[in-house]
Amino acid sequence: MLTAIDENNKIINLLELDRKELTGKFYCPSCHSELLIKNGQIKVLHFAHKSLKSCNLWLENESDQHLGLKKILYQWFKRTDKVEIERYLPELNQRPDLLVNDKIAIEIQCSHLSIKRLKERTENYKAHGFKVLWLMGKDLWLAEQVTELQKNLVYFSENRGFFYWELDFQRKKLRLKSLIHEDLRGRIICLQEEIPFGQGRLIAHLRLPYLAQKLMKIPTFKDPKLSSFIRQQLYYQSSKWMKIQEKYYQKGENLLTKKFEGPYIAPLGLNLLESFTDEMTITTFTQIDQNVKLYYENFLINFQRNSLEMLYPPRFYAIMGKQKKEK
Ligand SMILES: [Zn+2]
Incomplete structure (x- = not known):
């Protein structure tokens, strides 16, 4: 996690602070247990629970990939749009990785989750008027066939048919797979486009499938x-x-x-x-x-x-x- 509360109950965002500004103790905004400050292998400074037992909002400590992607996307959004990191939404009891322009929840999904839980979280966002965009880390990239979980993470537009977002942390690219089709063997046929991290306005890239555009074909x-x-x-x-x-x-x-x-x-x-x-x-x-x-x-x-x-x-x-x- 990249946010915590300090001894004065003030919210601390590690992406907006220098390490030397960090003094005193820090606590989880959800369970109020004390947090440790850690450096990941790729040196994203972050908070971690000493024990996750009593926390119902942070079910696991995050991977370097997840922390790194969260940091990069936060900085990318911030140049052009309002973005909040790990903002707690009490009416939903959910905490999206990023909240953009008050209404778009960004979930960076780097590990497997149950379809049941995915449905619950998605419906909860929709019921409260939020749009949720799931962007997938390496373990959830489309491979040869579309899995049941992935079918539930696919979006749809008139201009791009079925589409899917992937984040490539190592190569620093956002990837759009669209016009997703299958042959009778279940193999995927689709278009693939990549956008280097930091290039242009991120929220505009994410709207691309919905915009009027030249006819795509495969x-x-x-x-x-x-x-x-x-x-x-x-x-x-x-x-x-x-x-x-x-x-x-x-x-x-x-x-x-x-x-x-x-x-x-x-x-x-x-x-x-x-x-x-x-x-x-x-x-x-x-x-x-x-x-x-x-x-x-x-x-x-x-x-x-x-x-x-x-x-x-x-x-x-x-x-x-x-x-x-x-x-
Ligand atoms: Zn906690």
């Missing part, structure tokens, strides 16, 4: 070995593929004799094989309030009609759908 590719991949999945009785095959049997069809010729790539959460067999199952995404079903439907219309050479944002499919109707 070329698709075919997967010539898809049929043998599916055969293998069924041979090893993968539960995901067995379920799909079950639905095909019910229709009198068989995955093993189906031809997979074109690219089979779809927006995150939409399974191209299941969506043709029965009612679309819609994943719930904790951070997304919009109805993504419309996006899926417009995508599917386009998928059935065209050869899917490019992947586009939701806005593109919506406009295409409208034009079709008007004709």
